[in-house]
Amino acid sequence: MKLTDKEKALLDGKHGLGLKKAMEILVALGQIYDAKEMVAVTSAQIAGVSYKNIGDHGLTFLKDWAALNARAHIPAFMNPAGIDRQLWRQLGFPEKFAQKQLEIIEQLRRMGIRATLTCTPYHIGIVPQKGEHIAWSESSAVSYANSILGARTNREGGPSALAAALCGCTPRMGLHLKENRLATHNVFVNCELQSSMDFGHLGFLIGKKIGKGIPFFWDLNLPENETDRTTCLKALGAAMAASGSIALYHVENYTPEAQSYGERMINQKAEAITIDDLSEAEQALGKKEGEIDLVTLGCPHASIEELNDIARLIAGNQLQKPLWIASSAIVREEARGNGILERIEKSGAIVLADTCMVVAPLEEMGIKFIATNSAKAATYLPSHQGAVVYFGTTEQCIQAAIEGVWKD
């Protein structure tokens, strides 16, 4: 790999052991995947924040690395953690878990990583431009940044994203190179997509079918309204990244690279896939009826527009079962400021910040029967939380919280 003098100095330890370690990681990954050089990145998103995922060993590692006094050189921010820093006591999160979690956040903060604790940085003003190189790591955020924004990022692991944050660069490989961004599959959808749930179903199917390929969606019937479009595509991308490992997709006449280059974004050997109905996903995702412990919305983290929709749907009702809507602390403050939060809380529902149903210690808290409007969450909850899942539209989920039971 060809390194600049500055990069060589980092590798040689001239700027300290913390940065040396970071550069060693980046160089090793670059060599493994045949990168010729580094590319500067403008932001980094650090995954592997939840204590539920990284445990004591991850915490020890972060503590040791932070002790080497390395600091982020570019804007860098954290993926969700396992607790809501304001509400964890009130909601009965385990004390020991919370303390460990706070320690992890503190170690990352020492390294200059901001505690945004969200998987939707693009909803709090961190919006990379088309063609911008970044090093993000949460799978749905990576998909959104690559596809909807046209930025360029691989799906980084926790340590490699941290290394990129410290050094301000990443190996120029994978999705940083235009030739690797060409679609591998042409996708034709012949059935109606009526809600973000249907986009979730579609994403689940495509992820299962093409694994780590790059789909190009032809003639996709997106909602008219721009906000609804964003919500639907967010659900589609998150589901494809959960059931498969799709980090980039194109939508004809919509996503930036498809708009600029059209069919030139498709590999000549691309295969065709036709989706005639969504029943396979409907069968695979979720149980049909039964008891519920918790209803959760906001995977990926809800935007202010989604919170506003939920406030409208929930108005005038009282809930029988807990309803948690996951979002970022910044969006929750915005909702507090404009009255949306009060309208939601009147029903008994809670807007959760900093965390979500996938990375919070729900299993440890005895929460087993979980309803969600997210195909991504429905994919992960059985394996990550040992949960029984109900998957439906936002309206169905809210209705279930009101009635206290899931009905088909």
Next chain:
Amino acid sequence: MERLTGRVIYGGNASGTILKSEIPISFFGGVDPNTGLIKEPNHPLFGESIAAKVLVFPHAKGSTVGSYILYALKKNGAAPSAMILGECETIVAVGAIISEIPTVDQVAVDHLEPGDVVKINGREIIVEKKSDR
């Protein structure tokens, strides 16, 4: 004596007896971070310790938290003395670097058998066959 070469993932000198897995290893959930014992139920090496061995395997599988398990093994004195792989991927590369375990990949691992003693020096591996000893 036989000489093999590979690509350095994390450089250094090490030596030890080979413990060889023909199938991928999941460090997260598959190896006890305190003892180095392989605890994946159906793994052919179930119950064997990777501590202080030269671990030969095709590649890692499973969660990326596996990198942190290698780090924990090192801290607990239960890490392999070196790792030799067919094809290294992110989990092992990151784990090897943060834990400072000499690691070489793109090695013709067919030439290595359990019980062989090897010396690793950067990209070079010197093999003393079990059968020759």
